[in-house]
């Protein structure tokens with residue numbers, strides 16, 4: 001049975017790969033087939049992936065040394081978080097020189113070797129385009145701040161602000177920064193304020209200036225001409241600022257990203273970027289869409305607009321940790337999560353394309369946030385979450401370590417953290433007496449981005465095999481002796497081996513990519529059960545989001561037919577309509 005379906009899928013896949021070369025009317029379930037729609041993307045945060053020279057900092061040669069591991073995992077696109085020259089006050093999202101590799105990560109020859117290694121393995125590479133802002137050490141800003149008449153003055157956003165009769169200066173408006181405090185800083189040299197939505201050392205570029213846009217396009221061509229396959233675009237809806245930048249209202253101050261995002265010229269800029277650069281290459285683009293609702297998605301990704309291929313909508317990921325939200329994990333329920341994915345299935349059109357992800361370098365670990373990272377439940381719940389991500393419609397994104405079920409770090413004190421967001425918030429919250437240090441640290445332990453940034457756990461040797469040195473830039477999670485790639489390699493029931501099988505299944509099953517989606521039981525608080533259908537092919541996915549076993553009877557006289565994948569290898573239930581699901585068990589059936 002199984003080989004026959006595999007053969008059929010294989011034939012469909014072969015036909016479809018021809019279809020890609022045929023005229024656009026060869027649609028698959030109404031979708032234009034594209035390599036980037038079928039991709040499984042793996043995000044590498046270079047600082048934390050693999051150190052090869054013992055300095056405690058990951059680097060490009062380290063990534064190259066692990067390409068066989070990634071190929072065996074089955075992912076086919078690597079998204080590399082910023083690898084550019086940077087003073088690194090925000091994990092490299094503060095770029096000093098866009099055409100240079102961060103010295104700690106290696107040099108351009110190392111980048112070229114990495115890219116060649118990726119291509120040799122028939123994988124692709126997308127890099128991070130961070131062009132809402134630069135580092136204040138970028139030459140453009142050094143020039144810009146030097147005088148009001150400098151040729152680069154208008155590369156950034158400068159305003160005089162307000163001066164009270166007693167001479168006191170206040171910022172031009174009440175914009176808060178994502179990283180605490182005002183989004184404006186007074187620069188003494190020219191006595192004007194500059195805008196920085198993020199850190200003081202991350203001034204926002206002025207996209208209204210056509211010279212800025214030209215420079216960005218030239219940087220994009222530089223990397224595309226080297227052979228990179230596209231970009232993940234940092235905070236892309238922030239490029240166009242609100243008209244006149246008036247104060248945010250009290251209501252808007254509850255959610256500044258939605259007020260900042262999607263300004264009046266965004267479509268114009270993206271369209272121009274596409275016309276001038278992207279349309280000339282076969283590339284993938286994914287915009288990080290902070291402050292953007294599902295309803296706004298079509299206005300960024302509809303393929304008739306010729307702007308972006310897809311965006312990250314944060315509706316699912318932010319269920320538990322909204323930006324500018326309360327200082328603890330927000331409570332959530334499975335019906336809420338399902339309602340989000342159900343709305344994606346109805347709101348997005350066949351001209352749009354979606355992403356599926358719950359983790360990245362800005363989120364706490366997925367198993368600690370949406371699963372159960374207790375020793376008894378970690379493995380099953382990590383497998384379940386990956387099952388969901390790889391069987392919903394949209395390009396799937398995994399973050400390094402998800403395939404091992406890596407967990408949050410047991411942060412205890414301020415010095416355990418590295419992230420500027422934590423350090424700034426500590427000043428604003430604790431040093432002003434708003435919250436106690438204990439409460440602040442407890443909430444950051446759950447929410448901090450540093451949870452995702454502790455080193456990859458490769459093996460059980462000191463420092464988890466991440467570095468041969470003794471001082472990784474951020475501490476290795478003490479659970480590395482139990483949770484690491486080498487140990488999981490040898491355990492058939494590990495998260496790693498499950499995720500490999502899952503990616504293999506997804507990669508040969510176009511129904512998971514282009515198929516229709518039907519949620520069988522939206523109100524069920526324990527079970528997420530859905531059907532993916534493509535032509536004759538039908539798959540049933542059942543996931544028990546509960547730490548206790550659940551007996552679940554399928555609705556609509558459905559039967560769970562052929563079991564393709566289950567996180568419990570001994571589970572054999574097939575041809576039944578009532579399933580006995582173990583805690584956090586997930587299964588995929590072919591109908």
Ligand code: TEU
Nearest residue numbers: 090093178198234235290291314323362
């Ligand atoms: O992040 C932007 C950002 O605000 C995310 O932290 C946010 O959680 C998400 O957009 C949902 O609203 C990007 C980078 O990913 C982050 O690492 C940088 O610190 C930031 O931009 C500034 O470059």
